[in-house]
Amino acid sequence: MALIRDITAADDSVVAALLAANGLGDGWGYEPEGLSVVVAELHEAVVGVAEFQLHCDFGHDEGRETHPGEQTFVLTMAVAHNDRRGGVGRALLAEIARRAKEAGDTFLALVPQDGDDADGRRSFFKACGFALYGPDRPGAAWGCPASEILPAGTAVGEGR
Secondary structure (H helix, E strand, C coil): CCEEEECCHHHHHHHHHHHHHCCCCCCCCCCCCCCEEEEEEECCEEEEEEEEEEEECHHHHCCCCCCCCCEEEEEEEEECHHHCCCCHHHHHHHHHHHHHHHCCCCEEEECCCCCCCHHHHHHHHHHCCCEECCCCCCCCCEEEEHHHHCCCCCCCCCCC
């Protein structure tokens, strides 16, 4: 099982390379600029990363009238190719959902990134319970109640 923890400065170069390997960065550096960031660690190596923002009102700002209000927004997620299909991505989402619930947010939202493996990303998020809300167009938002992401029986304050 992956250990999910907050990012540290020592993780920056590994995260930059991981994002680049997933078509989500140039690999030259990483600065989260005030975002919340968690990493997944397996066998003492970082194999996944997720950036998120609590209390985001993305839907109203973007004219998405069907969104449920303030939510936690997942900005970026990446898992090393060799460590996919092992629960790393789900563990990252579960930690974000736990933190969202702890902060009073009940809904997670995201816009699956385009680029390499965009169809795979959409399939993964759909399998995790996310669904499209609003019109299906480029940049369309997907969302899911945080409670649907959390493992059964998880209470706020548990995890990590």
